Amino acid sequence: xxxxxxxxxxxxxxxxxxxxxxxxxxxxxxxxxxxxxxxxxxxxxxxxxxxxxxxxxxxxxxxxxxxxxxxxxxxxxxxxxxxxxxxxxxxxxxxxxxxxxxxxxxxxxxxxxxxxxxxxxxxxxxxxxxxxxxxxxxxxxxxxxxxxxxxxxxxxxxxxxxxxxxxxxxxxxxxxxxxxxxxxxxxxxxxxxxxxxxxxxxxxxxxxxxxxxxxxxxxxxxxxxxxxxxxxxxxxxxxxxxxxxxxxxxxxxxxxxxxxxxxxxxxxxxxxxxxxxxxxxxxxxxxxxxxxxxxxxxxxxxxxxxxxxxxxxxxxxxxxxxxxxxxxxxxxxxxxxxxxxxxxxxxxxxxxxxxxxxxxxxxxxxxxxxxxxxxxxxxxxxxxxxxxxxxxxxxxxxxxxxxxxxxxxxxxxxxxxxxxxxxxxxxxxxxxxxxxxxxxxxxxxxxxxxxxxxxxxxxxxxxxxxxxxxxxxxxxxxxxxxxxxxxxxxxxxxxxxxxxxxxxxxxxxxxxxxx
Amino acid sequence: xxxxxxxxxxxxxxxxxxxxxxxxxxxxxxxxxxxxxxxxxxxxxxxxxxxxxxxxxxxxxxxxxxxxxxxxxxxxxxxxxxxxxxxxxxxxxxxxxxxxxxxxxxxxxxxxxxxxxxxxxxxxxxxxxxxxxxxxxxxxxxxxxxxxxxxxxxxxxxxxxxxxxxxxxxxxxxxxxxxxxxxxxxxxxxxxxxxxxxxxxxxxxxxxxxxxxxxxxxxxxxxxxxxxxxxxxxxxxxxxxxxxxxxxxxxxxxxxxxxxxxxxxxxxxxxxxxxxxxxxxxxxxxxxxxxxxxxxxxxxxxxxxxxxxxxxxxxxxxxxxx
Numbered sequence: 001x002x003x004x005x006x007x008x009x010x011x012x013x014x015x016x017x018x019x020x021x022x023x024x025x026x027x028x029x030x031x032x033x034x035x036x037x038x039x040x041x042x043x044x045x046x047x048x049x050x051x052x053x054x055x056x057x058x059x060x061x062x063x064x065x066x067x068x069x070x071x072x073x074x075x076x077x078x079x080x081x082x083x084x085x086x087x088x089x090x091x092x093x094x095x096x097x098x099x100x101x102x103x104x105x106x107x108x109x110x111x112x113x114x115x116x117x118x119x120x121x122x123x124x125x126x127x128x129x130x131x132x133x134x135x136x137x138x139x140x141x142x143x144x145x146x147x148x149x150x151x152x153x154x155x156x157x158x159x160x161x162x163x164x165x166x167x168x169x170x171x172x173x174x175x176x177x178x179x180x181x182x183x184x185x186x187x188x189x190x191x192x193x194x195x196x197x198x199x200x201x202x203x204x205x206x207x208x209x210x211x212x213x214x215x216x217x218x219x220x221x222x223x224x225x226x227x228x229x230x231x232x233x234x235x236x237x238x239x240x241x242x243x244x245x246x247x248x249x250x251x252x253x254x255x256x257x258x259x260x261x262x263x264x265x266x267x268x269x270x271x272x273x274x275x276x277x278x279x280x281x282x283x284x285x286x287x288x289x290x291x292x293x294x295x296x297x298x299x300x301x302x303x304x305x306x307x308x309x310x311x312x313x314x315x316x317x318x319x320x321x322x323x324x325x326x327x328x329x330x331x332x333x334x335x336x337x338x339x340x341x342x343x344x345x346x347x348x349x350x351x352x353x354x355x356x357x358x359x360x361x362x363x364x365x366x367x368x369x370x371x372x373x374x375x376x377x378x379x380x381x382x383x384x385x386x387x388x389x390x391x392x393x394x395x396x397x398x399x400x401x402x403x404x405x406x407x408x409x410x411x412x413x414x415x416x417x418x419x420x421x422x423x424x425x426x427x428x429x430x431x432x433x434x435x436x437x438x439x440x441x442x443x444x445x446x447x448x449x450x451x452x453x454x455x456x457x458x459x460x461x462x463x464x465x466x467x468x469x470x471x472x473x474x475x476x477x478x479x480x481x482x483x484x485x486x487x488x489x490x491x492x493x494x495x496x497x498x499x500x501x502x503x504x505x506x507x508x509x510x511x512x513x514x515x
Numbered sequence: 516x517x518x519x520x521x522x523x524x525x526x527x528x529x530x531x532x533x534x535x536x537x538x539x540x541x542x543x544x545x546x547x548x549x550x551x552x553x554x555x556x557x558x559x560x561x562x563x564x565x566x567x568x569x570x571x572x573x574x575x576x577x578x579x580x581x582x583x584x585x586x587x588x589x590x591x592x593x594x595x596x597x598x599x600x601x602x603x604x605x606x607x608x609x610x611x612x613x614x615x616x617x618x619x620x621x622x623x624x625x626x627x628x629x630x631x632x633x634x635x636x637x638x639x640x641x642x643x644x645x646x647x648x649x650x651x652x653x654x655x656x657x658x659x660x661x662x663x664x665x666x667x668x669x670x671x672x673x674x675x676x677x678x679x680x681x682x683x684x685x686x687x688x689x690x691x692x693x694x695x696x697x698x699x700x701x702x703x704x705x706x707x708x709x710x711x712x713x714x715x716x717x718x719x720x721x722x723x724x725x726x727x728x729x730x731x732x733x734x735x736x737x738x739x740x741x742x743x744x745x746x747x748x749x750x751x752x753x754x755x756x757x758x759x760x761x762x763x764x765x766x767x768x769x770x771x772x773x774x775x776x777x778x779x780x781x782x783x784x785x786x787x788x789x790x791x792x793x794x795x796x797x798x799x800x801x802x803x804x805x806x807x808x809x810x811x812x813x814x815x816x817x818x819x820x821x822x823x824x825x826x827x828x829x830x831x832x833x834x835x836x837x
Contacts (some may be wrong), residue, residue, distance in 0.1 A: 231673060231674055433555060
């Protein structure tokens with residue numbers, strides 16, 4: 001008996017040892033949806049492009065799930081005490097996929113020249129930068145005009161991807177033929193793209209981190225229909241379904257399959273927060289009491305449990321709980337139809353119909369709009385659902401032609417990057433759906449956001465963001481819904497798939513498949 | 516004959532330009548434009564950035580100027596550039612054409628051969644159980660929504676029985692070559708081609724059956740019988756050949772759609788064809804690409820109409836004489 005136990009213990013130890021030791025080789029089969037328009041991450045930053053190209057291109061840093069910076073192309077970094085100088089020390093043995101050495105000159109070119117022209121989101125942050133210089137081949141210095149709190153948070157591959165100077169300098173970036181065969185420094189290099197079918201990335205043998213990556217190749221399968229994507233997993237064609245690959249009502253069924261694991265980690269940097277834009281300019285939604293009534297009338301727990309499989313969190317306000325400087329010390333809007341009715345009566349709501357635009361991203365969002373319509377109907381608000389496709393939805397928002405409209409936005413880890421933009425009054429302008437689309441104006445809020453962005457210490461910033469969150473939650477410029485949970489589903493023998501705050505978007509260098 | 520073909524080609528060119536112009540205005544009437552869609556996907560963009568994109572794509576010019584530029588390009592066999600996919604439109608279409616042709620032509624052959632054969636069989640056995648069975652099947656195929664039939668086929672043959680691959684053009688990553696690859700593609704083709712062929716198969720069945728029955732009542736058939744010709748010869752030479760006229764017309768119409776692809780089938784079965792390309796281009800307001808696909812499929816409809824007209828002359832001597 002004792003012998004058998006010893007054997008068992010030995011076997012257990014061997015297995016644990018095997019678990020701990022990554023296995024080299026193998027292929028990952030992953031779903032990608034929709035098909036990326038291009039893999040040149042410096043030019044295109046939409047979700048699918050980042051997911052595939054995030055293995056080809058790299059930034060100076062990565063972030064862990066607490067959003068703390070981790071080394072990537074930069075092996076270390078220092079911030080001066082006044083918060084104005086950021087110095088990055090680069091790895092000295094990094095090569096581009098075509099064999100050329102990667103140096104600080106590439107960093108200066110990428111950040112100061114290429115991305116300033118092409119990267120809509122980054123160039124707003126770069127306005128705080130006075131100069132970018134390279135004192136030697138492995139050192140880069142960013143000097144800021146004034147302190148900018150979230151600065152250390154803009155160096156991941158999707159926000160500041162390094163592009164090769166020797167290929168792009170002096171060329172027309174958008175029509176450079178090299179865009180079709182992207183060259184990065186990442187753990188995987190581009191091998192093949194059969195449009196409409198698949199993209200193949202293969203291991204970069206000269207990668208600067210010893211032993212990595214573990215996988216030989218990654219196949220990204222383009223499968224346009226959500227039901228077919230579920231079938232692809234069920235029949236064993238793919239082993240990894242990144243968040244949002246299958247309809248929510250299929251998630252549980254697939255997660256119950258044998259050897260199947262599921263995680264909602266790997267979205268901390270994005271902190272996807274859903275809300276309904278409420279048009280603050282006209283109609284009943286211009287009245288604060290009406291907007292508060294909408295918050296009380298919605299059963300958001302129901303939406304999370306019935307439509308999102310219980311994944312995600314009911315939102316408490318404008319900041320996601322994974323984003324820095326979040327506070328839940330704000331007024332809570334629990335489901336309370338009576339309170340909603342009282343508010344509507346107080347404002348003298350006359351039953352005017354409000355138009356609601358669902359998000360044209362599939363079945364879940366359509367159902368969600370219907371659930372909200374029913375909730376609001378129960379307190380006497382008449383809702384008309386107006387359906388559009390993505391282009392039509394873009395235009396209606398950009399032209400402010402709506403009363404209520406579903407959306408969700410990323411927060412990029414810091415309120416100065418992904419929250420302030422939706423509420424500050426200087427961001428009210430037609431023609432974009434990424435600014436203050438609701439038309440909310442409050443000089444106090446403007447002030448607080450401005451001060452918090454440039455405050456030097458984290459304590460100072462926390463205090464200012466606490467205050468702004470409380471004010472916003474009282475005013476309800478938009479109706480916050482859920483912090484979305486996008487589950488990644490994968491075979492349990494795929495290990496270390498999600499190791500950073502952007503999960504599969506830059507994580508495959510750590511991934512291995514247990515035999 | 517040559518004069519006839521040249522005249523028809525001349526007319527076709529005018530029709531083609533008219534179609535392009537109409538499509539151009541229709542697409543621009545839809546809300547949104549490619550710059551806004553692309554900026555939208557970037558996750559953040561200000562109005563300045565969108566304006567910069569519009570300028571690059573030439574979308575800031577007056578609509579008529581844009582149309583002029585486009586038509587001038589087409590006349591020089593240049594279908595333009597897809598800004599979203601960052602590739603010339605012609606390359607994108609040519610890239611997808613083989614897969615689409617394989618799918619639609621297989622479906623075409625399956626539906627035409629099986630549909631006509633079943634129709635002839637049914638007409639020869641009017642009122643018998645085989646006729647009833649064929650007619651019922653035809654009604655079923657005719658009425659079943661393609662999308663549903665496709666999903667059911669995947670569920671049954673792919674998920675439950677695991678006999679056939681449920682989607683894709685070939686086994687990705689298997690790197691088959693030669694005959695093994697052809698076999699692999701063939702296996703992937705069975706479900707989408709059959710599903711896509713069902714509707715037209717039903718139409719051919721019903722049309723052939725009705726047409727055969729109608730022709731068999733005509734006087735010249737009675738005469739042939741009176742002359743003492745064998746029933747098989749009457750069926751083949753007299754009835755079948757005459758009954759084929761409406762079928763040829765229909766086949767011409769179906770053939771014209773071959774290049775346009777099959778949006779639903781290609782979507783459900785992840786078939787990398789033109790139908791999907793078109794659908795994505797529509798969703799993203801990729802004007803040049805969408806117009807390019809429309810152009811190619813309109814041209815194909817016109818070409819196949821011409822071929823149908825020429826075929827008529829062979830099938831039916833009366834038309835040749837007229």
